[in-house]
Amino acid sequence: MAEPTYTADEMMTIAASRLLQNRMVCFVGIGLPSAASNLARLTHAPEIVLIYESGTIGTKPDVLPLSIGDGELSATADTVVSVPEMFRYWLQGGRIDIGFLGAAQIDRFANINTTVIGPYDKPKVRLPGAGGAPEIAGSAGEVFIVLRQTARAFVEKLDFITSVGHLDGGDARKRAGLPGKGPSAVITDLGILKPHSTTRELELVSLHPGVTKEQAIGATGWKLNVAARLEATPPPTKIELETLRALHARTARAHGSAAA
Amino acid sequence: MAEITTLREAVAKLIGDGDYVACEGFTHLIPFAAGHEIIRQEKRNLALVRMTPDIIHDQMIGMGCARELTFSWGGNPGVGSLHRFRDAVERGWPAPLKLYERSHADLANAYAAGASGLPFAVMRGYVGNDLPKHNPQIKTLICPFTGETLAAVPSVRPDVAVIHAQKADRKGNVLIYGIVGVQKEAVLAAKRSIVTVEEIVASLDAPRNATILPNWVVSAVCCVPRGARPSYAEGYYGRDNKFYSDWDEIARERETFLAWMTRHVMSTTDFADYERSLSAVQPKQVSHG
Structure with missing residues (x-):
């Protein structure tokens, strides 16, 4: 039987969704994290608790939200709380297992930038800014990050640290007094990176089908370490692909355009 | 005690040049009609605060109402940048905008x-x-x-908080539900407040723990149906996603932005008139959500 064909973006979203487990409490960013989290909920993790910073807890959207506070999130939630309550009781209160974030730029210790490219006062690109990410990165039990892997995004030095990963490596996070364990996986369109057990520098641990080690190294702005035992990401299953495509199709019908 | 009045009178009476103004709404219930009235009355030198400044702040900034902005996420959700906001920050047009960026x-x-x-x-x-x-x-x-x-x-302690809610009763007690954001906190933090509502009803009939702003913490209640559009009001209408994507093109250049604002906001008398002006150029869109 021929294997189904799929895009690199589909592989990325599916690989990300597989890291989420049933009954986890997941604080979800808009875009790629939202697609991966809902795919997990619709496949292997039906009881995952999805939380968006707009205050929606235990939400089960039928289509992906375009914005963080879409009516679909409110209408399908177990409860909707105010934004101060969300950040105080639920995030800072230590009730989140996984913070799931996107990023514009990331460095070798999985610190991320969503503020500016270039100098802050004279930016080359002005990005939307912090939103909820800094405190999600600090306080969630652990953090997953999903973004496309290019040398422009995976940089030697961030232009701005919006949300911390492992700071400058080693036990820096613990010394800084951050409550959460920080990023434990970075999922890209090429593979999966995880922090080294002691240095906390990201290393390539899995390659998606058809991607070479050299490709991943070339798409990284620092000298990327490759794990001694490099794994091969299993290709998407028929169910994963069909579920993801149906989700995107419902979303496009509802919004009149494709959402990430 | 809340006065039930028109939006024009409320903005004229309660918002002064130079005031510190919070217009809040987290995707949901964004006070567009009130923002337009601030622009129409040519309020100047405002210090604006908003967690998620989007199109209405792009409009106020581009029309020269603001001198500074406190914010934590600025953008056109799901679409891209706010071009007027960026023009003000990067090139000082129409006036320099001082930023206080937070999370x-x-x-x-x-x-x-x-x-x-x-x-x-x-x-x-x-x-x-x-x-x-x-x-x-x-x-x-x-x-x-x-x-x-x-x-x-x-802390954020504005001179004026401006929000949109679903309904008020005839005494001016306000009910807000769905994604409530920071609107209750904004009203309670502010010296004065303006609440636009979808409708004014005889009784709110709300459950005991509903989010209610009693009339004695609100300065003015104004009935402005659809006053959050193109944002949405749960229970009333969905988000006009097409407007958000269309805005990218309208706001990209100063000339197209000014022409649009002049035609649809500055040349109209109120929100209902604005809606008429808009529907004259845009075929009615089917709203989803």
Whole structure:
């Protein structure tokens, strides 16, 4: 039987969704994290608790939200709380297992930038800014990050640290007094990176089908370490692909355009 | 005590040039009609605060209403940049815009502190973050009980809070539901407040723990049906996603922006007139959501 064909973006979203487990409490960013989290909920993790910073807890959207506070999130939630309550009781209160974030730029210790490219006062690109990410990165039990892997995004030095990963490596996070364990996986369109057990520098641990080690190294702005035992990401299953495509199709019908 | 009045009168009476103004709404219930009235009345030199400035702030900034903006996420959700906001920050057009950039957790805590009558909020945040290097308002303190270093941020205590809600009763008590954002905190933190509502009803018939703003904490209630559009009002209408994507093109250049604002906002008398003006050029869109 021929294997189904799929895009690199589909592989990325599916690989990300597989890291989420049933009954986890997941604080979800808009875009790629939202697609991966809902795919997990619709496949292997039906009881995952999805939380968006707009205050929606235990939400089960039928289509992906375009914005963080879409009516679909409110209408399908177990409860909707105010934004101060969300950040105080639920995030800072230590009730989140996984913070799931996107990023514009990331460095070798999985610190991320969503503020500016270039100098802050004279930016080359002005990005939307912090939103909820800094405190999600600090306080969630652990953090997953999903973004496309290019040398422009995976940089030697961030232009701005919006949300911390492992700071400058080693036990820096613990010394800084951050409550959460920080990023434990970075999922890209090429593979999966995880922090080294002691240095906390990201290393390539899995390659998606058809991607070479050299490709991943070339798409990284620092000298990327490759794990001694490099794994091969299993290709998407028929169910994963069909579920993801149906989700995107419902979303496009509802919004009149494709959402990430 | 809330006065039930027109939006024009409320904005004229309650918002002055130079005021510190919070127009809040978290995707949902964004006070577009009130923002337009601020633009129409040519309010100037405002210090604006909004967690998630989007199109209405792009419009106020582009029309020269603002001198500064406190915010934590600025953009056109799902579409891209705010072109008027960027033009003001990067090229000082139509006026320079001073930024005070913070995080969501910070501003949410800062509104709650403002509502609590406190000068600052304390939170766990900003460790290793570059924002404090660019915003001197973000400081730290040592917890007197545990020795932990925590972030201390100034509370938000605006002169005026402006929000949109689903309904009010004839006495001016306001009911708001769905994604409520920081709107209750914004009203309680502010000296004065304007609430636009979808409708005014005989009785709110709300459950006991519903989010109600009693009439004695609100200055003015104005009935403006669809006053959150192109944002949405749960129970009334969905988000006009097409408007958000169309805005990208309208706001990209100064000339197209000014022409659009002149035609649809400055040349119209109120929100109903604006809607008529808009529907004359745009075929009616089927609304989803």
